[in-house]
Amino acid sequence: MRAVDIIQKKRDGIELTDAEISFFLDGAMGGTVPDYQLSAFLMAVYFNGMTKEELKTFTSKMMHSGDLINFEGIKKFLIDKHSTGGVGDKTTIALAGLFAAFDIGTAKLSGRGLGHTGGTIDKFEAIDGFKFPETKEELINMVNETGTGIMGYSDKIVPLDKKLYSLRDVTATVSSIPLIASSIMSKKLAVQADGIILDVKVGSGAFMKDIDQARELAKTMLSIGDSFNRKVVTVLTNMDQPLGHAVGNANEIIEAIETLKGRGPEDFTELVETIVALALQIKGDVSTLEEGKAKVLEAIKSGKAIDHLKAFIACAGGNPDLVDDYSLLPKAKHEVEVKSNKSGWVYRIEAEEIGKSAMVLGAGRETKEDIIDHSVGVILKKKVGDYVKEGETLAIIQYNDKNLDSSIKLLEDAYTIEDREVSKTNVIFEIHSVNVL
Structure with a gap:
């Protein structure tokens, strides 16, 4: 078997065998298949x-290229929620309290952000004294005690993905749907979970710019999940404007x-x-989305969700009093209001530009060496469909001493205001599932 013959076969659109894919990827990991091939x-x-079938084998080889993470000591139903990324996406913070309120465990590996704002780990580190587990045993103990455990990704998990991505990045193949799907799913499948929920962002502030492209990615990931007999739900959500009002780190914790x-x-x-309603369906606690949402509202009204978030913060070494006293979080030295230069309806907000306006203040990283300023960010007062007066x-803009003028310019350019009335946009586009609903 030769690598060149496998390349030729795939070039000509002929389906590869399990043995051919295995041979090729083993060679890629072992160094016998060079980067140019x-x-x-x-x-x-x-x-x-x-x-x-090719995707199943390809994903399996990726998944097994490193460590598989099992949580034998966890006594909870585990849901792994993954987002393809977006501006103002602080969902994991809220889920920490809500999942725990329903005895659902979250044991997930998250990264630090490289882009407009910090990743999940960066956001939680806005909390003074907050420390993530450093070992699997610490993670298991935290999940059993609070329902939530988050730690950084290890280079030992799916190392083949890292190798492939570095080449995809320089060969203009990042946008390949099968390669994106296998990259995401190999990491999800390598970590134990009873159910996987994939939040696929769609729009100007997302990697997937249009709904058809996002739908194809969602269906491809569901197909992979089905191949491994895993319970998977995909939610296609709107990222044509930032999620919520806060974009940053400390301000997203508050929101x-x-x-x-x-x-x-x-x-x-x-x-x-x-x-959360979908997680309850996967767990079998409810039969409909509406029933699940009603339970979520009960958990919020009763204070149960906020109590569980406090417990998680305390377990991680933070001060749970911040939940009722936001002065315990980092606060920027200055604020400036960016005003509209015309009257009308907000027609569009370029989410990516809003993200950049926060990043230049220090809310995100342009390089891995950059240090996050947890206190800075942007608070949107007007969203798509809102009427604004001149x-x-x-x-x-919440800022310290860095790039205010650039941030203002990016923010102003992000807004498009029209004379005609504009409808508010839905955040949920579509929900698809396999082996679940």
Whole structure:
């Protein structure tokens, strides 16, 4: 068997056997298949895709290229929620309290952000004294005690994905649906979970810019989940504008807490309620989404969700009093209001530009070496469909001593205001599932 013959076969659109895929990927990991041949293979996949059977083998080889993480000591029903990323996406923070309220465990591996704001780990580290588990045993203990456990990704999990992605990035093959799907699902499948919920962002602030592309990715990931007989739900959600009002780190912690107090933004609240309701369906506690949402509202009204978030913060070494005293979180030295230069309805908000306006202040990283400023960010006062008068505030920039003018320019350019009335947009587009609903 030769690598060049496998490349040729895939180039010509002929289905590869399990043995051929295994041979090729083993060679990629072992160094017998050089990067130039691996790059040629990735381009052939980009143009010809992969069949369901090819994807199953490809994903399995990725998944087994490193450690598989099992949580034998966890006594809870485990849900792994993954988002493809977006501006203002603080969903995991709110889920920490809500999942625990229903005895659902979250044992997930998360990364630090490289982009407009910090990742999940960065956001929680806005809390003074907050420390994540450093070992699997610490993670298991935290999940059993609080329902929630989050720790950083290890290079030992799916190392083949890291190798492939570095080549995809420089060979213009990042946008291949099969390669994206196998990359995400190999990491999800490598970590034990009873159910997987995938939040696929769609729009200007997401990697997937249009609904058809996002739907294809969702269906491909569901197909992979089906191949491994796993319970998987995909939720296609709107990222044509930032999620909620807060974009940053500390301010997103506050908005997530406010949501658990029943005072969250409409779009973010809808997303959180939907994801928790889906988790309850996967667990078997409810039979319909509406029934699940009703239970979520009960958990918020009773204070149960906020109590569980406090317990998680305390277990991680943070001060749970911050839930009722936001002065315990980092606060920027200054604020400036960005005002509208015309009257009309907000027609569009370019989410990516809002993300950049927060990043240049220090809320995110341009390079891995950059240090996050947890205190800075943006608070949107107007969203798509809102009417705004000339001189009225569009957003508030929270800043210290860095790049204010750039941030203002990016934010102003992000808003499009029209004379005609504009409808508010839905946050949930579609829900698909396999082996669940």
